[in-house]
Amino acid sequence: MDLEGKAAIVTGAGTGVGRQTALRLAEQGCSVLVNYSRSREGAEAAAADCERLGVKAIAVRADVSRDEDCRAMVAEAEKAFGRLDVLINNAGQTKFVPHENLDGLEPADWNQILSVNLVGPFLCSRAARPLLEADEGGEIVMTSSVAGLVGMGSSIAYCASKAGLNNLTVTLARALAPKIRVNAIAPGFIDGEWLREGFGEAYEPIRKSMIERTPLKQVATPESVAAGILSILTGPDLLTGHVVPHEGGALINL
Numbered sequence: 001m002d003l004e005g006k007a008a009i010v011t012g013a014g015t016g017v018g019r020q021t022a023l024r025l026a027e028q029g030c031s032v033l034v035n036y037s038r039s040r041e042g043a044e045a046a047a048a049d050c051e052r053l054g055v056k057a058i059a060v061r062a063d064v065s066r067d068e069d070c071r072a073m074v075a076e077a078e079k080a081f082g083r084l085d086v087l088i089n090n091a092g093q094t095k096f097v098p099h100e101n102l103d104g105l106e107p108a109d110w111n112q113i114l115s116v117n118l119v120g121p122f123l124c125s126r127a128a129r130p131l132l133e134a135d136e137g138g139e140i141v142m143t144s145s146v147a148g149l150v151g152m153g154s155s156i157a158y159c160a161s162k163a164g165l166n167n168l169t170v171t172l173a174r175a176l177a178p179k180i181r182v183n184a185i186a187p188g189f190i191d192g193e194w195l196r197e198g199f200g201e202a203y204e205p206i207r208k209s210m211i212e213r214t215p216l217k218q219v220a221t222p223e224s225v226a227a228g229i230l231s232i233l234t235g236p237d238l239l240t241g242h243v244v245p246h247e248g249g250a251l252i253n254l
Helices: 015-028 041-054 066-082 107-132 158-177 192-212 223-235
Strands: 007-010 031-036 057-063 086-088 136-141 179-185 243-246
Touching: 007 015, 015 031, 015 041, 015 066, 015 223, 031 041, 031 066, 041 057, 057 066, 057 179, 057 192, 066 107, 086 107, 086 243, 107 136, 107 158, 136 158, 158 179, 158 243, 179 223, 223 243
Parallel strands: 007 031, 007 086, 031 057, 086 136, 136 179, 179 243
Antiparallel strands: none
């Protein structure tokens, strides 16, 4: 897809991967709705940065786990841009709990993680479908995780949510074809504030260990994941229903 003159929604775009993806889209001439749930200042700053790149951009608060919020967000995009070509389902949530600590995850934790990481992308995709199907069709990219492929990550609930998201990617790709392409990117360890805050003092030892175990001797960053998402969007038109790892080759060393 040529992104010039197109319009996108990026969920969870106030910080990290979402913010960097919004900026990369804007650099390509794509207007952006910067979604946020809690990071209002970051989202408004990201939208302002996108506008400085010469495109339209708005920051919109919406809880992706609520159907009415998702539909209202899509309506805001249509009102602002008159179209929608790209949906990046990036919003995510976790709770850092060692896998062996089964008592560390309450039903409320499961419900919250699954509602944001799995139900949210479905609700956003459903709400966006009519606009994405218009004209020449559109694209959806999910921000998944290697955790959904190998069952190793911040918590069992997070791993399960991303495994479900990978399956949702394939299922939606089949259901929404031929007008909408649906793919996912699956980063490994991402060097950034989200994991730094979650792991605390263990962050640096874990990061160094991941670098040593990765064939390319580097881990992902929000910027590199955003570049990966752009490559999916602008890459081969025949790519749909795939989960693309973005982990420096870590999977081949497991």
